[in-house]
Amino acid sequence: MLRHPEHQYLDIIRHLLEKGDKRIDRTGVGTLSMFGAMMRFDLSDGTFPVYSTKKVFWKTAVKEMLWFLTGQTNIQSLLRENVRIWTDWPLATYRKATGTQISQEEFEAKILADDDFARQWGDLGPVYGKQWRRWLGADGKEYDQVADVIETLRKNPSSRRMLFHAWNVPELGQMALHPCHMTYQFYAANLNGEGQPRLSLMVNQRSCDIGLGNPFNICQQAALLAMVAQQVDMVPGELIWVGGDTHLYLDHQHLAETVLEREPRPFPKLRLTRRPASIDDYRIEDFEVTGYDPYPAIEAPVAV
Template sequence: MSRPICGGATTLASRHPEYQYLDLLERILAHGDERIDRTGIGTRSVFGELLRFDLSGGQVPILTTKRVYWKPAVREMLWFLTGGTNIRDLLKDKVRIWTDWPLAHYRKATGEAIAQGDFEARILADEAFAAQWGDLGPVYGKQWRRWLDAEGREHDQIATLVDTLRRNPASRRMLFHAWNVGELDRMALPPCHMVYQFHVTSRGRLNCLIFQRSCDLFLGAAFNFTGGAALLLMLAQQADLEPGELIWVGGDVHIYLNHVEQAREQLARTPRAFPTMRLARKAESIDGYRIEDFVVDGYDPHPAIHGDVAV
């Protein structure tokens, strides 16, 4: 299906970059391999995809064909950078996107049919309860900031990355990942966006490649694009570089069968101009950023489309 060029408020010189996402969505609906997955809901999936977004002009890939709540996505990325693994910290910021997994575990372990809101309220009110039932195990933040090697030493992959960006930007070893084989069985969910690799051009632009082994394209990808863009901006600023490309590579890219109609609704919409994102200040370190530091301008999306998370 040939899609038109769309420019939103202004005419774009080339095809809108959001069509990369929409074309992939459409291709999975039309040709994806349908099968039953771990959740029991079922998916249509393809394997091995690549999307590229140029951030050098200030625009970021916050999807416009449905509203993306970009602040929770950025808050999640900031939470990863703290090394945190308990949903209590997210809930304090009114971010509920990780609640489903500990809630399902609690219900299964106790037999109590507690409502999500009541579970979250208890996590916030009772620190001991949160410690027992709100922890996700050694997920992203733990691996990024406190990777444990065979000798018991901890490794801060983010601090090492920032140092290398500053001291040796031509390095081909600037990456971090979260697929710690020895700790996978203790994680509420094994890492999906599992490897981030970085590249600095001779002109001082920072590029980021994200490899995502598993991607819920309708519901999750928008968060991954937004969080990845926020991370690239922070790292570029810390290393006195300019933002370059955000390159996303997907392994198993899928649409859940209970999202098919929502995906079709999204495909019927025309993209609008991507918004811009900038940092209001330079934090003293990668650990110093707050949600207030992120300024998004020109975001004029279509209405949100609801979809349930598959657990």
């Protein structure tokens, strides 16, 4: 019997608990850390790698990916989709700048109700979407890396240059959070064989919060692979994830210990219900996920 692919995730967690390097991190929370990890997920049969050992809110993760693809950097549009995962950073900035201890709910309400307030306090700086779709070059021109990758996949799918990344050195200081999942590289196979070509994606992540971040990352990266494959008339192959500083926050140890007690359940399946005109036209309603039967969610704090 084949080993469930989620055991790759659980093996990393077990290694961190048993052998992780205890260290103080940027947030002050502290982590158990390791350097260098890899997981591979075969998506060729429609598998959607949404972890089962704790409930993952996959729609929220996919909505975040769709937001990245718009090139937007303000949380207002995310909040309109009921996605709150980026609020912590601008909220912390607002509290520090104004000296007020406004609640997250009040802050989000003001962002939604007041466009001027949102422009002033809701922007995250030139984070992922800006770099992916509107990279500002030294020549003063903007570059759409995602569109370039899709164009290359259509015209020269054996290229070794099909990637986009977000580590724009001159703009790092303006970002609310430096890019964690930095490089997305695509690889097309079976270009001369029978049947459809297979598209794989490798993501290099310099920093990975294994408890809260990674379950979202894997899910949304699989969604991106499905979208790009559909746009270029290929089928998904493998999602390959590579982690640099892969860490478990010290206040997430209860989460880690709980998921290790649970036996993974079958991954769900993903079907795209339509083929949009371009990568820019996908909506959350286009993602049909069936067979997801996770264990209950586990609450854990976000380190800012």
